[in-house]
Amino acid sequence: MQSLQGVGVRPAHSIARWLIGVLLIAATERVASAEDVSGLEGMLAEPIVSSASKQSEGASSAPALSMSLSAEDLRRYGIKTLAEAIDFLAIGVSSSDNLNGGEVGARGVLLTGDRGSHFLLLVDGNVMNDPLRGGASFGVGAGIPLELVDHIEIVVGPGSVLYGSNAMLGLVNVVTKRAKDYSGARVIVESSLPTSIRTGVGVGTPFTLFGQDGEVTTQLEYFKQQGPDFFFSAENTGVDRFTGQPGRNSRNDGPTGIWGGRTARHSLFAEAPSGLVRVALGNTELHLQGSYYKHGAPTGPGDFDDPATGERETRASIGLSHRIAVSTLLDLSVRGYASYYDTKSHFIASRGVLCPFGLVTCDYASTGSASWVGLEMQSTWDWFRDGHFVTIVGADGRRRGVQTRSDTLQVDTGTPLYPADRGLDRSDFTVAAYAQQTWAVSQFVKLSGGARIDSDPRFSPVVTPRIAADWNPWAGGTIKLSYASAFRAPSWDEADNSTARRIKADHLLPEKVQSFDASVQHHFGTHRLVMGGFYSHWTNLVELVALSDAEAIAAIRNGQTTVPFTPGIELTQYRNSRDFTNYGMNMGLDGALDSGHVLYGLTLTGALAKRNVSSGTTRLPVAPQLLGNARLAFVLGQDLPTIALATHILGPRPADLSDGQFTPTPYAPTQVELRLTLSGDAPWIKGLSYRAMVNYAVADRGPYVVGPVTSSIPSETSPQLIPVDRFRTTVGLAYAF
Amino acid sequence: MPSEPSRPDRAERPRRRGRALHRRSFALTLLVLMLPTLGIAQSMQVPSAVQAELTVKVAGYDRNFAARAGSKAVILLAAMPDDPESMRAALELKGALSRLPTVGDLPHEEQIVTFNNAAGLADNVRARKAAIVYFGPGFAKQIPAIREAFSTLDVLTVGAVPDYVPAGIVLGFDLVSGRPKLLINISQARKQHVAFPASVLNLMKVY
Numbered sequence: 001m002q003s004l005q006g007v008g009v010r011p012a013h014s015i016a017r018w019l020i021g022v023l024l025i026a027a028t029e030r031v032a033s034a035e036d037v038s039g040l041e042g043m044l045a046e047p048i049v050s051s052a053s054k055q056s057e058g059a060s061s062a063p064a065l066s067m068s069l070s071a072e073d074l075r076r077y078g079i080k081t082l083a084e085a086i087d088f089l090a091i092g093v094s095s096s097d098n099l100n101g102g103e104v105g106a107r108g109v110l111l112t113g114d115r116g117s118h119f120l121l122l123v124d125g126n127v128m129n130d131p132l133r134g135g136a137s138f139g140v141g142a143g144i145p146l147e148l149v150d151h152i153e154i155v156v157g158p159g160s161v162l163y164g165s166n167a168m169l170g171l172v173n174v175v176t177k178r179a180k181d182y183s184g185a186r187v188i189v190e191s192s193l194p195t196s197i198r199t200g201v202g203v204g205t206p207f208t209l210f211g212q213d214g215e216v217t218t219q220l221e222y223f224k225q226q227g228p229d230f231f232f233s234a235e236n237t238g239v240d241r242f243t244g245q246p247g248r249n250s251r252n253d254g255p256t257g258i259w260g261g262r263t264a265r266h267s268l269f270a271e272a273p274s275g276l277v278r279v280a281l282g283n284t285e286l287h288l289q290g291s292y293y294k295h296g297a298p299t300g301p302g303d304f305d306d307p308a309t310g311e312r313e314t315r316a317s318i319g320l321s322h323r324i325a326v327s328t329l330l331d332l333s334v335r336g337y338a339s340y341y342d343t344k345s346h347f348i349a350s351r352g353v354l355c356p357f358g359l360v361t362c363d364y365a366s367t368g369s370a371s372w373v374g375l376e377m378q379s380t381w382d383w384f385r386d387g388h389f390v391t392i393v394g395a396d397g398r399r400r401g402v403q404t405r406s407d408t409l410q411v412d413t414g415t416p417l418y419p420a421d422r423g424l425d426r427s428d429f430t431v432a433a434y435a436q437q438t439w440a441v442s443q444f445v446k447l448s449g450g451a452r453i454d455s456d457p458r459f460s461p462v463v464t465p466r467i468a469a470d471w472n473p474w475a476g477g478t479i480k481l482s483y484a485s486a487f488r489a490p491s492w493d494e495a496d497n498s499t500a501r502r503i504k505a506d507h508l509l510p511e512k513v514q515s516f517d518a519s520v521q522h523h524f525g526t527h528r529l530v531m532g533g534f535y536s537h538w539t540n541l542v543e544l545v546a547l548s549d550a551e552a553i554a555a556i557r558n559g560q561t562t563v564p565f566t567p568g569i570e571l572t573q574y575r576n577s578r579d580f581t582n583y584g585m586n587m588g589l590d591g592a593l594d595s596g597h598v599l600y601g602l603t604l605t606g607a608l609a610k611r612n613v614s615s616g617t618t619r620l621p622v623a624p625q626l627l628g629n630a631r632l633a634f635v636l637g638q639d640l641p642t643i644a645l646a647t648h649i650l651g652p653r654p655a656d657l658s659d660g661q662f663t664p665t666p667y668a669p670t671q672v673e674l675r676l677t678l679s680g681d682a683p684w685i686k687g688l689s690y691r692a693m694v695n696y697a698v699a700d701r702g703p704y705v706v707g708p709v710t711s712s713i714p715s716e717t718s719p720q721l722i723p724v725d726r727f728r729t730t731v732g733l734a735y736a737f
Numbered sequence: 738m739p740s741e742p743s744r745p746d747r748a749e750r751p752r753r754r755g756r757a758l759h760r761r762s763f764a765l766t767l768l769v770l771m772l773p774t775l776g777i778a779q780s781m782q783v784p785s786a787v788q789a790e791l792t793v794k795v796a797g798y799d800r801n802f803a804a805r806a807g808s809k810a811v812i813l814l815a816a817m818p819d820d821p822e823s824m825r826a827a828l829e830l831k832g833a834l835s836r837l838p839t840v841g842d843l844p845h846e847e848q849i850v851t852f853n854n855a856a857g858l859a860d861n862v863r864a865r866k867a868a869i870v871y872f873g874p875g876f877a878k879q880i881p882a883i884r885e886a887f888s889t890l891d892v893l894t895v896g897a898v899p900d901y902v903p904a905g906i907v908l909g910f911d912l913v914s915g916r917p918k919l920l921i922n923i924s925q926a927r928k929q930h931v932a933f934p935a936s937v938l939n940l941m942k943v944y
Binding site: 181323 | 780783784785786787790791794795798820821822824825828829831832833835836837877899912913914915916917918919936937939940
């Protein structure tokens with residue numbers, strides 16, 4: 001393991017040398033320029049963000065580490081999903097591919113199994129986290145057509161002060177294009193050969209209605225993936241404690257006791273039709289989004305390569321906002337919104353320890369649907385009418401409803417093997433209020449402070465404050481200090497639901513995080529450098545905990561589950577079980593050379609997240625301590641392609657089951673992913689554009705234990721880690737009418 | 738394990754009623770949300786503070802700016818009467834400009850003027866020897882008249898709304914991929930004796 005960590009450090013030296021080289025080139029370029037427009041170029045390169053404070057402002061003066069990923073960069077570097085945008089372009093944030101939608105973390109914290117619920121995902125300010133679990137998808141299941149994306153704002157660090165629950169690691173706001181940047185019609189076809197294909201059609205057009213200027217932009221797309229086919233080593237599950245025979249790991253095979261040992265050809269798949277529509281009329285904006293995401297992966301502990309194991313998720317959301325400039329003092333905005341989410345999952349298992357009903361195969365079928373409707377009103381008070389002392393006061397009311405059901409069925413007949421759990425059928429009402437004050441004390445100093453209170457009938461009100469200051473002590477330089485907090489309300493599923501193998505939680509509390517951040521930023525010409533440090537403390541983290549044998553027996557006796565007792569039965573429960581600290585540093589440098597013909601960027605983050613255990617402290621599983629990315633693009637112009645090389649690195653990471661299940665602790669090696677992209681307009685057909693990507697991953701294993709051996713047993717003492725799709729070529733064409 | 742047919746049925750009934758209620762309330766909300774709502778004027782894309790910094794920076798590249806401005810750069814900030822958004826944009830820009838020491842290396846003075854008609858504003862520009870005239874939101878329908886009235890003036894017109902530039906304002910701001918973008922109406926610039934070097938024009942979207 002030491003050697004792996006050593007490998008993880010080595011690239012930092014290379015990056016430092018490269019960084020010095022770029023700085024020297026940048027300095028030389030500046031001196032050599034005859035007519036210095038570098039200052040103007042720098043101003044035009046400064047991203048404008050609005051997510052951190054709900055006010056439009058330069059990224060360097062936002063009250064949190066904010067960045068904006070441009071549509072050009074998404075295309076230039078061959079980005080296909082939000083997760084890839086985060087990996088290749090963002091600072092301090094990374095995703096982790098579990099072959100089933102992926103997971104996202106930030107600054108050394110990645111909470112595996114959280115379904116993205118520690119990030120708040122917005123599209124044009126509308127929340128995309130689902131109403132059932134608070135989860136957010138950053139992969140193909142997000143249902144966000146990237147051609148329609150104008151830019152992606154990422155705010156790293158706690159952000160509940162204006163947004164409430166879920167913004168613990170940060171928030172991602174996808175801003176879609178206006179009709180002027182997406183005019184006409186287009187068709188898109190892109191394929192990662194030969195495993196997936198994505199097709200899309202989009203339209204953008206202005207219109208006039210009731211004497212008002214309006215516009216509509218929309219893109220519908222369809223994604224389908226089958227494979228790649230991975231080989232899984234055989235795992236000997238030993239003698240089944242229920243049957244006394246070797247375990248069955250397939251509904252058709254006999255009791256072989258062997259899982260895997262062959263290539264999985266049927267169970268890694270995804271299908272995702274989606275659509276997004278934005279209509280604007282004057283100061284009124286309507287946003288509609290819908291997606292369906294069917295996906296499965298051959299990585300779970302159930303039957304090997306069974307295509308029926310998987311999940312189908314349906315999402316729909318609508319937001320209608322209207323802004324009124326009441327006077328020079330007061331702006332009012334109102335936003336009505338609704339969101340619907342539905343999930344159906346199947347888990348197929350034949351092994352007696354998972355399906356204790358004789359020689360049958362179980363289908364654990366879970367369904368859940370949830371919705372919310374809400375109204376948010378916000379007032380903005382510009383007290384001196386010049387934007388230097390502005391108060392925002394807002395309130396948000398939301399009605400939520402949720403239904404769940406969990407059945408254990410015989411897979412062949414669909415008949416119940418025992419009575420279904422009652423599931424949930426609940427509704428409630430939450431309210432929140434927030435206020436924020438910004439004060440531009442002078443041209444050089446800006447202060448910001450605010451707090452939000454969220455009331456949820458399931459627990460006491462939560463207050464999440466934030467204070468921030470930024471100071472420009474020298475030309476082009478900004479020093480930022482901030483304290484921010486955030487929380488995540490346990491989802492209905494975590495707090496009140498139970499399934500056949502999971503008993504209901506006992507009074508879960510909301511997770512909380514507090515963070516102190518400091519950063520120095522400097523821009524010189526088109527080059528921007530940011531360096532910062534942070535310290536965070538997390539409390540009441542919600543975890544799915546495996547019950548001990550004694551606890552499982554007690555749960556069965558108390559009627560907390562209808563599952564009959566079998567030796568070795570595995571039951572779980574969500575609990576507030578962990579506090580941990582997280583601290584580290586990050587840096588980023590990006591810019592342009594040669595009048596924008598050469599673009600570069602790099603980021604590097606080193607972070608520690610330590611949780612206390614009885615034997616001392618341990619690392620969070622799956623979360624990397626070292627992460628970063630680097631990119632370089634040559635914009636050749638005219639009919640020539642843009643050539644871009646991007647890479648991202650994740651340091652060695654403990655696997656998801658690294659809490660004593662295996663000795664030694666399983667680690668995923670350092671992962672370096674390289675991507676070469678060629679993109680441009682086809683010279684021979686007007687309106688036709690293309691991009692082609694070649695992707696290569698250095699490591700062949702990721703940080704997830706796959707298969708039924710989830711702890712050391714006599715027949716299998718070491719785990720099998722998830723395989724990585726190491727080499728993939730993607731080609732895409734788009735035609736604009 | 739035998740199933741219990743009566744139990745799931747009893748449990749299912751209220752659940753179905755609950756689902757139906759949620760579907761109805763969801764559909765009703767969609768309907769209410771989709772009722773047409775009248776909007777008001779188009780708002781600007783780039784924040785005032787950034788517009789002010791860009792205006793100051795770009796004006797410095799105008800080869801005729803120093804001659805036009807004389808010893809002090811007078812900047813008129815036009816606002817539409819009875820349009821709070823337009824007036825606020827003028828006030829915000831005045832505040833933002835007041836925090837910047839110079840415009841094109843010259844001291845500067847900002848004045849907010851209420852717009853009555855294009856000819857009147859042109860007279861005002863002549864009388865005050867304004868070097869820059871800024872138009873916030875709310876001027877979309879007046880831009881053609883302003884273009885005509887200003888065609889014989891020596892002044893840099895600046896628009897907060899991107900659509901103003903192709904219609905006849907010399908310099909404007911847009912937000913593209915989250916970055917500010919400069920827009921220029923090159924023929925109107927020539928008419929108003931605004932001349933930027935090629936290196937600056939290369940950074941602009943030219944109409």
